[in-house]
Structure formats: structure tokens, C-alpha cells
Amino acid sequence: MQSKQYSVKVYETEIHDEKEFINFFDANHTLFKDHLLVIHGDLSSKIETYLNEKSLKYLHNVNLPKGRTRKALEEELQSEKVEQAVSQEIAQQELDKLSSRLQNNLTVMDEMIRSGRELNIAGDLLLLNRVNSGATINTTGTLIVTKVVEGAIRCHGNFMMLTASPKANIIFQGVEVDNKLLEDRLNRVELKNNEIIITPVLKKEINWA
Amino acid sequence: MGIVIAVISGKGGVGKTTATANLGLGIALNDKKCVLVDFDIGQRNLDMILGLENRVVYDMVQVMDGEASVKQALIKSKVNENLFFLAASQTKDKSVLDSEKVQKLVTELKEEFDFVILDAPAGIESGYEHTIEFADAAIVVVNPEVSSIRDADRAIGILDSKSHKVKNGEEVAKYLIINRIVADMVQSGEMLKSEDILEILSIKLLGKVPEDKGVIDASNQGKPVILDKKSIAGQAYGRIAARLCGQKIEMKDVEISDSGLFKRLAGIFK
Numbered sequence: 105m106q107s108k109q110y111s112v113k114v115y116e117t118e119i120h121d122e123k124e125f126i127n128f129f130d131a132n133h134t135l136f137k138d139h140l141l142v143i144h145g146d147l148s149s150k151i152e153t154y155l156n157e158k159s160l161k162y163l164h165n166v167n168l169p170k171g172r173t174r175k176a177l178e179e180e181l182q183s184e185k186v187e188q189a190v191s192q193e194i195a196q197q198e199l200d201k202l203s204s205r206l207q208n209n210l211t212v213m214d215e216m217i218r219s220g221r222e223l224n225i226a227g228d229l230l231l232l233n234r235v236n237s238g239a240t241i242n243t244t245g246t247l248i249v250t251k252v253v254e255g256a257i258r259c260h261g262n263f264m265m266l267t268a269s270p271k272a273n274i275i276f277q278g279v280e281v282d283n284k285l286l287e288d289r290l291n292r293v294e295l296k297n298n299e300i301i302i303t304p305v306l307k308k309e310i311n312w313a
Numbered sequence: 314m315g316i317v318i319a320v321i322s323g324k325g326g327v328g329k330t331t332a333t334a335n336l337g338l339g340i341a342l343n344d345k346k347c348v349l350v351d352f353d354i355g356q357r358n359l360d361m362i363l364g365l366e367n368r369v370v371y372d373m374v375q376v377m378d379g380e381a382s383v384k385q386a387l388i389k390s391k392v393n394e395n396l397f398f399l400a401a402s403q404t405k406d407k408s409v410l411d412s413e414k415v416q417k418l419v420t421e422l423k424e425e426f427d428f429v430i431l432d433a434p435a436g437i438e439s440g441y442e443h444t445i446e447f448a449d450a451a452i453v454v455v456n457p458e459v460s461s462i463r464d465a466d467r468a469i470g471i472l473d474s475k476s477h478k479v480k481n482g483e484e485v486a487k488y489l490i491i492n493r494i495v496a497d498m499v500q501s502g503e504m505l506k507s508e509d510i511l512e513i514l515s516i517k518l519l520g521k522v523p524e525d526k527g528v529i530d531a532s533n534q535g536k537p538v539i540l541d542k543k544s545i546a547g548q549a550y551g552r553i554a555a556r557l558c559g560q561k562i563e564m565k566d567v568e569i570s571d572s573g574l575f576k577r578l579a580g581i582f583k
Contacts, residue, residue, distance in 0.1 A: 216515055218470035219463050236513060237463045254513075308434075 112140045114168065119145035126154055133158045142166055177197060209245060215243065217255065237271060249289070264293040265305065276300065315346075315483045317419055317429045318557075319448035321472065323464030325435030327456045328492040331528060332550070333432040334362040335539040339554020342539075345427040348387065350418075351401035353434040354409065354443040362429045364391065364535020372407050374402040377414040382546070383421055392540065394510070407440035416477075428557070437471050445472045450486040452519060457505040462513055469514065481581035488519035490553060495524045499568045507568065520553035522546050523567040 115136055119125050129136070141155070141162035159304055209227025217223060217231070219238030228245035235241060239255035246261035253269040259276050266274070268288040274281040277295050281302075285291075288303045320336075322329045333349055340347040346502060350373060351359040360366040368388045371381035376399070383399075390396035399422075400411070422429045433444040445451060451472055455461045476485045491507055498504035525546030531538035538547040539554070545567070547581055552562050 125486035143333070218473075220470050234549075236466050237459070239466060 113138065114142055115139045116142040116168065117144070119143060119147065119151065122148055122151060126153060129154070129158065129160075133160065138158060142168060219255070235272070262294070265290055266293060267291070315423045315427045316424075316450060317423055317431065317448045319431045319433050319445045319451045319472075320454060320463075321441070321445060321451055321468050322435065322454045322461070323432045323437065323466075323468035324456075324461045327454050327461050327526075328522075329435070329454045330358045330362055331430055331532060331538075332454050332490055332492065333430055334359060334537045335547070335550035336531075336554050336557065337363075337398075337428075337430055338390070338393060338537045339539050339550055340428050340430075340557060341390070341393040342551075343511045343554060343558040343560075344395065345558055346395050346397075346398045346425070346486055347428040347430065348397040348399060348422055348426045348575055350399045350422070350429065350431050352410075352431050352440060354401045354440060355403065356434070357403050359432050359537060360388075360396070360398065362532045362537065363398055365398055365400075366535075367432070369400040372398040372400045373418065374405050375401060375408050377410075377418055383425075392536075399558075405501060407434070407438065407443075410440065410443040412443065412446060415443050416447050434528035437468055441468070442471065442475050445485075446475065446477050448476065448485065449478065450488065452488050452490060453516065454490045454492050455510065455514075457499065457507075457510060459505070462505070462510055466514060469516065473546070487516040488513075489514060489516050490520050490522060491518075493524045494521055495566050499553045517566070520549060520563070522549040546555055 119250055129299040137160075139161075143162055143242070147164050151217040174216045210230060211224060211227060212230045213224050216233045217235045217239040219236050222240045223229075223242065225241070225243040225245070227243070228253075229241070229243045229247050231241075231247075231249045232247050232251070233259065234251045235249060235253040235255040236255040240258070241247065241255070242258045242260075244260050246263055246265075247257060247259040248265040249257070250265075250267065253274070256273040257264075257266075257275070259274075264274075264276055265292055266272075266286055268286045270286075271281055272283050274283055274293075276293055279295060279300055280302050281293060285302045286293075287304045292305050294301045294303075320329050320333045330351075337347050337349040349359060349363070351357050352373075353359075354374065357372075360369055363527050370388075371386035373386065375381045376383055376386045386399055388398045388400065390398065398546065403408075406486045419429065419431075431444050431448060434440040453465050453470075455465045460579060472485060472487070473479055478485050489511065491510060494507075495504055499506055507521060523545050525538065525544055527541055528546050530536045531541060531544075531547075537550075538544050539550045541547045549565070549567065552565065555562050
């Protein structure tokens with residue numbers, strides 16, 4: 105495929121009155137010989153024949169792209185590149201943090217957390233039992249609870265995994281989580297751009313057959 | 314050598330003392346020697362429910378302080394010769410208890426009786442902690458309502474951390490009695506179901522006791538409701554006492570009322 109690029113001068117105008125328009129072009133049409141006309145408004149047949157007579161090239165009712173200076177374009181490209189690099193770096197750091205934490209500081213518990221108990225965990229916690237009403241759990245890392253939570257949980261990790269817990273009081277990274285959004289399965293709770301994102305992880309029933 | 318059972322609840326007013334009195338009498342009716350000890354110092358009630366308030370001469374605090382012997386302080390029941398009672402002090406407060414004194418008293422009673430049943434005070438303060446400290450087992454009494462369940466959960470948590478047995482690496486057996494069940498309210502979903510309560514507390518179910526107006530009158534008369542053969546609560550306590558004495562008795566589903574059953578049958582023949 106062959107293609108060529110031209111730079112064209114554009115004259116943009118709007119028709120308000122037929123007579124006024126033709127008078128204006130009668131006086132100035134030689135100036136617009138090398139221009140592309142972009143015309144808005146009512147384009148009557150009279151004007152159309154007039155423009156063809158004068159062999160003027162025109163477009164009707166077309167929105168032109170907003171022009172940008174070369175400098176602005178270059179700056180924009182540059183900042184995009186920097187942003188990409190920064191976000192990649194942050195993602196890598198987060199991943200490193202998560203994997204080192206998961207390997208070094210994971211607590212696994214299989215006991216019921218009864219009312220009145222307060223668990224303060226430095227690192228990640230995998231809890232395979234219930235959290236009863238009146239109990240509190242604080243973790244600096246990721247929190248995964250596989251059974252129902254009826255107490256209060258405060259998690260400062262990268263994410264949480266919880267099942268449906270309609271009576272729970274859940275605060276993730278200082279933001280209260282609406283427990284009605286937790287479906288009846290394991291849900292992943294994350295914070296993205298100051299917004300809580302809840303994604304169901306496992307299907308409710310696993311069909312082994 | 315007998316077994317020491319603490320009757321606990323966390324929340325007050327759920328029927329702890331009534332359960333203690335009825336189970337004690339039920340055990341005695343099964344020909345086992347049983348003593349009931351009221352640990353609710355400063356607010357004793359068990360003597361009234363057993364109808365023995367006029368017979369109290371010495372209380373357990375005087376026994377622990379050496380002012381009276383256990384034999385002098387024990388009060389024999391009017392209805393059954395296997396049942397004895399040790400009263401709480403009404404004038405002193407909980408602070409008079411200490412671990413050594415409690416252990417000495419409990420050990421002494423254990424040698425004499427098959428069952429030593431301690432009626433714990435409501436709440437989770439020092440009086441409660443002393444009651445559970447040297448118990449071999451605990452009976453948790455709850456009502457089918459959320460506040461009772463949460464308080465019981467807390468009481469179980471303290472039992473699991475403060476008990477002498479647990480500190481020695483052993484386990485304290487825990488049994489649940491669900492008291493004051495109203496069948497219609499369970500069916501309509503207004504009252505918590507037994508399964509839900511068991512799920513939350515995760516201890517063994519010992520029995521379910523239905524709500525029964527006769528209980529209040531029985532307590533006022535000083536004749537535990539278990540003596541009333543027609544009372545549904547009395548029958549339930551009879552079954553629980555028999556289970557404690559080692560008999561295998563099936564759980565009766567008190568959550569289905571007779572009227573509910575008739576309604577369902579009527580529905581079939583419509």
C-alpha cells in the first residue's frame with residue numbers, strides 16, 4: 105500500500121445567511137484557492153453549485169481534530185513512558201514484599217477465635233476456623249479466613265480472602281468493607297485507587313466428576 | 314473420686330441456678346451422690362430454689378476459712394438423701410475467694426461425692442474464674458438469643474485459658490444446655506436454631522430444655538421442676554441428668570411443637 109502525507113490549510117466557517125456567504129466568497133474566493141473549506145450549517149444547493157463553479161474544495165459538517173503543538177506531543181509521550189516504568193517498579197516491589205512475607209511470616213491457625221479474644225498478627229494469617237462475634241483480629245499482612253467471620257477484622261496487607269460474613273465488621277487498609285458484597289464463596293478483597301474491589305475466587309461448589 | 318462440673322453461662326438470668334438445682338436432683342434420683350455448691354458469693358439463690366434457705370447455718374466461705382468443717386456446713390436435701398448443698402455467703406463478696414482455698418474445698422468434696430456441681434456467678438470476674446479453675450468439666454447454659462450466645466462464647470474462651478486442667482495440657486470437657494426454647498419461635502425463625510448455636514460455640518450438646526411456665530412456680534416453691542412428672546422442662550432435665558449418669562438417651566426434638574405437627578398433618582389432609 106502506498107500513501108502520501110500532505111499539510112493542508114483549512115478555512116472553517118459557518119453559514120448563517122446564503123446571500124451574505126456568497127457575497128463574502130465573491131470578494132475573497134481567490135484567497136481560498138489553496139485552502140480546504142470546512143463548512144457548518146445549512147448547505148443549500150445554490151451554495152453547492154456556487155462552490156463547484158469556483159472549484160473550491162470543501163467538507164460539510166465535519167469536526168476537526170483539536171491541534172496540538174509538537175512540543176506538547178513530545179512531553180506527553182515522555183510522561184507516559186515514565187509512568188509505565190514507575191508502575192512496573194511498584195508492582196515488582198509489591199510482588200517482592202508479598203512473596204517474602206508469605207514465606208517468612210505466615211501464621212496458620214485452626215482454632216475458633218471466641219468472643220473477647222484479640223489476635224494481633226505481625227505478617228500474614230491463614231485461619232481455618234470461625235471468628236465469633238466479639239472477637240477482633242488485626243494483621244499487618246494478608247488475611248485469609250476460610251470460615252464465617254462474625255467479629256471484627258482489621259487487615260493492612262495486600263489483600264484479604266473471606267467467605268460470606270453478613271455479621272462481620274471488616275476494615276481493610278482503613279476502609280470499611282461492605283460485607284453484603286461478599287458472596288457465598290471465597291472472595292478476594294483488594295484496594296485499587298482507593299476503591300475496594302471484591303472478586304469471588306472459588307466457585308461455590310466444585311464438581312469433581 | 315468424683316467429677317467436678319462447673320455450670321456457667323456468662324450472661325445472667327439464662328437459668329444457670331435452675332439448671333444446677335434440677336440436674337443435682339436428677340443425678341441424686343439416679344442413685345448417685347451429688348453436692349451442689351453455690352459460688353455466687355454475695356448473691357446466693359440456690360438455697361431458695363432448693364427450698365433450703367432456712368437450713369443454712371454455715372456457708373462455704375466459713376468452711377474455707379476453717380470456721381466450720383465441711384460436714385457441719387453440708388445441708389441434706391429434704392426430697393432426696395443423695396443430694397447435698399453447700400451455701401454461698403450472703404454477706405461477704407467475691408474477693409474472699411482464693412485459688413488455694415477453692416482447690417482444698419473442691420478436692421475434699423470430690424472424695425466424698427460422685428458429682429460436685431458448682432453454680433458459677435454470672436459475668437466473667439474473679440468469682441467466675443475461681444469457679445472454673447478446678448473444674449473437670451463445664452456445663453454451659455444458654456438461651457437461644459444472640460447476647461446469651463456471645464457471653465457464653467466469652468465464658469468458654471476464659472475457661473479454655475484459665476482452667477487448671479488446661480494449664481496442665483489437659484482438656485476441660487464442655488457441654489451445652491440450650492434453655493428456654495420456644496418451638497413456635499424457632500419454627501418461625503424468630504429464635505436461633507440449635508444447629509446455629511452449636512456451630513458458633515462448637516461444643517457438645519447435652520440437652521435442650523423447652524420454655525415452661527411451671528419453672529417459675531417450682532422455683533418459688535423451692536421444689537425443682539424435675540419433680541413435676543408432667544412438666545416438659547422437668548422431663549428435659551430428667552433426660553439430661555440421666556445422660557450425665559452415663560445412660561444413652563436420644564435427643565428429643567423440643568423445637569417441633571405438638572401444635573406445629575398437627576398443623577402440618579392438617580395440611581396433608583386438606
